[in-house]
Amino acid sequence: MKSFENKVAAITGAGSGIGRALAFGLARQGCQLALCDVNAEGLAETAAQARKLGVQVSETLVNVADREAVHAWADQVVAEFGRVNAIFNNAGVAQGGTVEGNDYADYEWIMNINFWGVVNGTKAFLPHIKVSGSGHIVNVSSVFGLFAQPGMSAYNASKFAVRGFTESLRQELDMANCGVSASCVHPGGIKTNIAKTARMNASLSSVTGQDADKAREQFNDQLLRTTPEKAAQVIINGALANKRRILIGPDAYALDGMQRLWPAFYQRVVTASMRLAARLSPKSSSKKAQTATE
Template structure:
């Protein structure tokens, strides 16, 4: 897929992987409509882009009316949409029993239901193009499910399943719209640092979670700029799935070899 002259819509582009994807697209001559809940982040990302048209769209992906209105807003500015990247995401720390229903639902709204709604909103525009693509960012935790990640893994496994089924539906319909699902490993973004703590835990539990978060942060080594380049290269190659980082590749391999016992193997490796 040649990106020169095309237009990409990227959510969660105010920082992290979304910013990396926006920069990688712009380097290929692809115009970008970047969306994020952070206006400051959007301005910063837009200021880094050169040589192509860039528009910024403040967006809370849990706002159904705003997500439904985004396609026409982008179309008015750019005249076309060729690539949709559903990247926006959040995290919550804590076990299933520690995370209350409201927080669990909030994470599912951002990390999964928004992916479905934005795909539904943009698919009619994408279908009008000679070649188009939907890129849904899952996670290493959409391949493996460690303890303390019930909400996050549930959402990221759901993104994976939705993407794979949608891809096959579009293939059987001989559509020009392809689907890529992305599984990043340890990318040095703010998502772990900004993970929402459970609201009803003791001070001792909160301190333990902060310590665990700091320990986990050490595994986040790849720059989001490099991750964005890997993802956009995969889009150019029309790859249906991309594993970003050696940790994602190793995790995927071990899960296939030991689908029940993989966590014990990985835990020993990490320690």
């Protein structure tokens, strides 16, 4: 696809963050929108603002982990718009905790949304997109789909899985030469609500030296630097350029470069830096002071 004008795009997780910014960015290019989210209020707000940009918009409450609901939504989009040219599998959640500290339910929860949500969206929309004759599948992974770190095993696993799934899909579409392509997106720190709504358990403190709330606050303040609007524009441009991998933010490029340069050794660098940060954290310092006075 060389343009989104007069095309139809479906977006998951459109109620806030990158999903909302994608809706506005695509609408400004004359793209009709089929939006979904589990947050009714946020979804309605996105849809209302997008309609002001002069395009047709539909809004549907969908949990991407619900396979039947996603397939029903895809059929509904085609019935309403007559076609669909693109799916942006953007919906995602985060979770923090050590492998030992996490429950099996933590892994199941995040994989159902981050990975199976992408699989569900891709398989539900791909046949319809192929019928349109020209289209694109955009699956949002993360910089942590390229680069792992302690305390993020569940999130890393889900995002590495999205990367592998999408890279395999892209090669299959290249071989099929069917007019449809795919891109995998790897954002760095984006100013969205994902960190605020992340599930974190007490085991994370053994890695960060902080409790979950403090770790969340520091993550928001120090690591989330790129705006959703900037991220959306990079994604849209990357899809139009038919990029296989779309990196967003200087942090994403830096971590990707480190992993390429030191594919195994980077883990030692991360471990050393995390140990140092944990020792310097206020919680660790207060513990040492308390021990010294006892």
